Amino acid sequence: MSDDSDNKAYWSANLRLVGICLVIWAVASFGFAILLRPLVAGISVGGTDLGFWFAQQGSILVFLVLIFFYAWRMNALDREHGVDEE
Amino acid sequence: MDQTTLNFIVVGASFALYFGIAIWARAASTSEFYAAGRGVNPIVNGMATAADWMSAASFISMAGLIAFVGYNNSLFLMGWTGGYVLMAMLLAPYLRKFGKFTVPEFVGDRYYSNAARVVAVICLIVISVTYVIGQMRGAGIAFSRFLEVPIDIGLYIAGFVVLVYAVLGGMKGITYTQVAQYCVLIIAYTIPAIFISLQLTGNPIPGLGLFSTMAEGTAGAGQHLLVTLDGLLTDLGFREYTATTNPWLMALYTLSLMIGTAGLPHVIIRFFTVPKVSDARWSAGWALVFIALLYLTAPAVGAMARLNITTTMWPAGIENDAVAEADLPDWFETWKVTGLLGVEDKNGDGLIQYYNDANPDMAAIAEERGWAGNELVTFNRDILVLANPEIAQLPGWVIALIAAGGIAAALSTAAGLLLAISSAISHDLIKSVFRPDISESGELLAARISMVVSICVAVYLGLNPPGFAAQVVALAFGLAAATLFPTLMMGIFSKRMNSAGAIAGMLAGLISTCLYLFLYLGFFFIPGTAVFDSSQYLFGIPPTHFGPIGALFNFIAAFLVSRATAAPPQEIQDLVESVRVPRGAGAAQAH
Numbered sequence: 001m002s003d004d005s006d007n008k009a010y011w012s013a014n015l016r017l018v019g020i021c022l023v024i025w026a027v028a029s030f031g032f033a034i035l036l037r038p039l040v041a042g043i044s045v046g047g048t049d050l051g052f053w054f055a056q057q058g059s060i061l062v063f064l065v066l067i068f069f070y071a072w073r074m075n076a077l078d079r080e081h082g083v084d085e086e
Numbered sequence: 087m088d089q090t091t092l093n094f095i096v097v098g099a100s101f102a103l104y105f106g107i108a109i110w111a112r113a114a115s116t117s118e119f120y121a122a123g124r125g126v127n128p129i130v131n132g133m134a135t136a137a138d139w140m141s142a143a144s145f146i147s148m149a150g151l152i153a154f155v156g157y158n159n160s161l162f163l164m165g166w167t168g169g170y171v172l173m174a175m176l177l178a179p180y181l182r183k184f185g186k187f188t189v190p191e192f193v194g195d196r197y198y199s200n201a202a203r204v205v206a207v208i209c210l211i212v213i214s215v216t217y218v219i220g221q222m223r224g225a226g227i228a229f230s231r232f233l234e235v236p237i238d239i240g241l242y243i244a245g246f247v248v249l250v251y252a253v254l255g256g257m258k259g260i261t262y263t264q265v266a267q268y269c270v271l272i273i274a275y276t277i278p279a280i281f282i283s284l285q286l287t288g289n290p291i292p293g294l295g296l297f298s299t300m301a302e303g304t305a306g307a308g309q310h311l312l313v314t315l316d317g318l319l320t321d322l323g324f325r326e327y328t329a330t331t332n333p334w335l336m337a338l339y340t341l342s343l344m345i346g347t348a349g350l351p352h353v354i355i356r357f358f359t360v361p362k363v364s365d366a367r368w369s370a371g372w373a374l375v376f377i378a379l380l381y382l383t384a385p386a387v388g389a390m391a392r393l394n395i396t397t398t399m400w401p402a403g404i405e406n407d408a409v410a411e412a413d414l415p416d417w418f419e420t421w422k423v424t425g426l427l428g429v430e431d432k433n434g435d436g437l438i439q440y441y442n443d444a445n446p447d448m449a450a451i452a453e454e455r456g457w458a459g460n461e462l463v464t465f466n467r468d469i470l471v472l473a474n475p476e477i478a479q480l481p482g483w484v485i486a487l488i489a490a491g492g493i494a495a496a497l498s499t500a501a502g503l504l505l506a507i508s509s510a511i512s513h514d515l516i517k518s519v520f521r522p523d524i525s526e527s528g529e530l531l532a533a534r535i536s537m538v539v540s541i542c543v544a545v546y547l548g549l550n551p552p553g554f555a556a557q558v559v560a561l562a563f564g565l566a567a568a569t570l571f572p573t574l575m576m577g578i579f580s581k582r583m584n585s586a587g588a589i590a591g592m593l594a595g596l597i598s599t600c601l602y603l604f605l606y607l608g609f610f611f612i613p614g615t616a617v618f619d620s621s622q623y624l625f626g627i628p629p630t631h632f633g634p635i636g637a638l639f640n641f642i643a644a645f646l647v648s649r650a651t652a653a654p655p656q657e658i659q660d661l662v663e664s665v666r667v668p669r670g671a672g673a674a675q676a677h
Contacts, residue, residue: 011666018175025171029164029344034337037330046297047310048328055160056152056385057293060167060378067174067374071367074179078364083667085362 010081017073021066028054028062089482093232096486097493100270101247104263108251111259116530119256120187120509121358126261128365132372134261135356137268138502140380142224145271145495150467152388156327161336163381165343172348174370178357180578180665182366189351190514196577198658199585200519205592207510209569210351216562218503222548225496232489238549245545252501253537260501261359267494272379274491277484278474279383282390287311292386305397315389318396321404323445342633346563349571352506363668391470394477399440408437417476421469428464508536560630561603568595568636576644581662587648595640603629
């Protein structure tokens, strides 16, 4: 087990990463797909507007990218801070 | 060969496959029974999680939910997938590091309290039992429609099949059966969708077809599919398919489904089966990949089916005559028998007019053209997916595949729920609270007996569904959001959170959610005991949307009570520290 200060740095890096990911998560789903739909209504996609696309497909694709990005970054952080599983 | 025989062969073959897996994947230890020996590859676990999660509701009902409402019901698509982001970042890897077998076990150990453990067991059982009733009903209905056996017999068959592989193999048997069930259900869902998309738009990928232009030879060729659909619906007095109604309520319901999803114990325990913490992270991503394959197709199925139904009812366009009753396609006859579909020639002109007679603007048009109300009187939304192959005039084996797919979706979710229930009983109640000295083989036997009892209860409730089954599903999601999710999350992210805070939080979430549901839907859902009606919702919030508010009460109560009481002991703070870092997860595996 590595020392306390390193674990603290690891944990705050994790919290920062989770924070960024959840902001994107919220902007894609609650934002573009629902509450901010009027703002992006001018952009048309396949016979409707961008908000409709986000609600039916876009947000799911964003969720997918977010989870894989988080997994990749966290597994890298584990190694950087020496807390990965041997 | 007639259709029923073909259905029997395909469904029978899928059952033979599940039994084969059950015999191959027998569980020899509690670790195998509860967590498949923690040896499941993250991609395989992702596939099993997808089958575990996608229930009869996702497979059969979701496309119909979207088809008849349009944009607004996209909330089911986002709500039932967005929870995986929360699970992947806030719960799954840490609970895997903790390295135990059940969700109440984490609550009990982290909050060093058997009271907290028992409250968590109660929440888990209420959530999972409610859920399992719907799955058993779904399987029973699929049996009765496709195999022409009574619903009761269908339920007994479903119960027996789950019994064989869940009791023999526990989590190990369930995992590999779910992988097979995923393959069956995704093929069954996708094939008809591809053909319909090709017919309407010429694009073989339904998700892309939804945003494409109509193919040559269809009504509205060259125009976007969604523009055509919006036009048809407004001409008939329905709301535009792409229109927004109340964005704030939609956002709240989406959030409720997201937090609820992340707090569902039968999904969380799937992440205990992978070998490493890093695998738990990848696995959540793979689960969403396999879920997205269906969830990106579902809105296309919904919109295209709505378009197909509308043009079936108005074959020569809305400005001309409606379809004659005698000319309705064959699948109308098949489904009319089930009572899920009904037409009534109200004005006696031999034609079936389908329009929105509740829209006052349509009254003048109806009078001018001699319509006497909407004549497509019943159209159950669940027909959409089940009748899809018939609507697209696909061969009989595709219809048989849909039968096997619907049953697979129901059984895979039922098995996951039953495992969550039986492991909470055998591991958290019997081993942790009543008989701590029970031996490994004794606990394995107890787990198998709990599984048998849970299946019997599930079949019984499926045979005699409480009249309030629909409302209770709202309770399941609301409770998962208001009780388990905040408690698990604070257990990881707050070292200061203590047992008094956690118990106060869970009770605040549980009581506020139950109270809000009971006030509007009746106490314990008994008809006639509701205090308020739907016009008196607090801030206009329906009970189904209450999850995030219950979760907020949980967080506030937990925070206040924990600050007023002593910090948790040092060893618990060390436990939280160790859960936060992946190193050492291998040691916990030996457990």
